[in-house]
Amino acid sequence: xxxxxxxxxxxxxxxxxxxxxxxxxxxxxxxxxxxxxxxxxxxxxxxxxxxxxxxxxxxxxxxxxxxxxxxxxxxxxxxxxxxxxxxxxxxxxxxxxxxxxxx
Amino acid sequence: xxxxxxxxxxxxxxxxxxxxxxxxxxxxxxxxxxxxxxxxxxxxxxxxxxxxxxxxxxxxxxxxxxxxxxxxxxxxxxxxxxxxxxxxxxxxxxxxxxxxxxxxxxxxxxxxxxxxxxxxxxxxxxxxxxxxx
Numbered sequence: 001x002x003x004x005x006x007x008x009x010x011x012x013x014x015x016x017x018x019x020x021x022x023x024x025x026x027x028x029x030x031x032x033x034x035x036x037x038x039x040x041x042x043x044x045x046x047x048x049x050x051x052x053x054x055x056x057x058x059x060x061x062x063x064x065x066x067x068x069x070x071x072x073x074x075x076x077x078x079x080x081x082x083x084x085x086x087x088x089x090x091x092x093x094x095x096x097x098x099x100x101x102x103x
Numbered sequence: 104x105x106x107x108x109x110x111x112x113x114x115x116x117x118x119x120x121x122x123x124x125x126x127x128x129x130x131x132x133x134x135x136x137x138x139x140x141x142x143x144x145x146x147x148x149x150x151x152x153x154x155x156x157x158x159x160x161x162x163x164x165x166x167x168x169x170x171x172x173x174x175x176x177x178x179x180x181x182x183x184x185x186x187x188x189x190x191x192x193x194x195x196x197x198x199x200x201x202x203x204x205x206x207x208x209x210x211x212x213x214x215x216x217x218x219x220x221x222x223x224x225x226x227x228x229x230x231x232x233x234x235x236x
Contacts, residue, residue: 002117082141
């Protein structure tokens with residue numbers, strides 16, 4: 001199976017999840033595990049790499065997790081997604097979730 | 104002048120990545136901008152996943168036609184096909200209900216590419232999509 005890896009980093013009260021690989025529904029357990037480790041984190045940044053690839057079903061999983069976190073009072077932002085990610089987010093009406101935060 | 108690359112893939116998970124890697128190699132060969140190659144890869148991944156999920160039999164044929172000014176990709180399967188107008192109605196209905204994800208493959212393909220046509224029926228589905236240089 002194609003790989004998706006995550007790495008969690010704490011910095012100044014912000015929890016960063018570095019995402020690396022192919023985001024699809026099949027490899028979403030890596031994201032599930034990352035979100036399960038967030039605990040009481042208040043501010044969460046999801047950081048993609050320029051060359052990460054995405055399938056729409058993977059974004060569906062991602063946004064389900066983001067919505068779950070936000071319902072628990074956690075603030076989630078997606079940092080500087082590549083243009084192809086941003087286009088997809090805009091198309092599905094989820095662009096506000098990745099607005100305004102830059103590296 | 105045109106050059107073609109033909110790829111035939113089994114209908115099994117993750118084959119979309121093989122297609123996308125081929126698209127990257129073809130795009131690099133043509134000297135396309137990196138951002139355009141990324142968009143082509145996203146569109147191709149969606150097209151392949153749709154074929155794998157909704158056709159599920161036979162194999163997937165992908166033809167890359169490298170033109171002087173554009174790249175045309177033809178994705179063909181031998182599945183049962185689908186009603187495009189009904190799919191679009193379903194997507195509109197989901198939007199009206201505020202559902203944000205699932206079933207967006209066709210829309211994403213159209214957004215990422217410059218021209219897209221769908222030919223579908225009992226004989227299978229062919230998606231022809233073009234990206235200008």
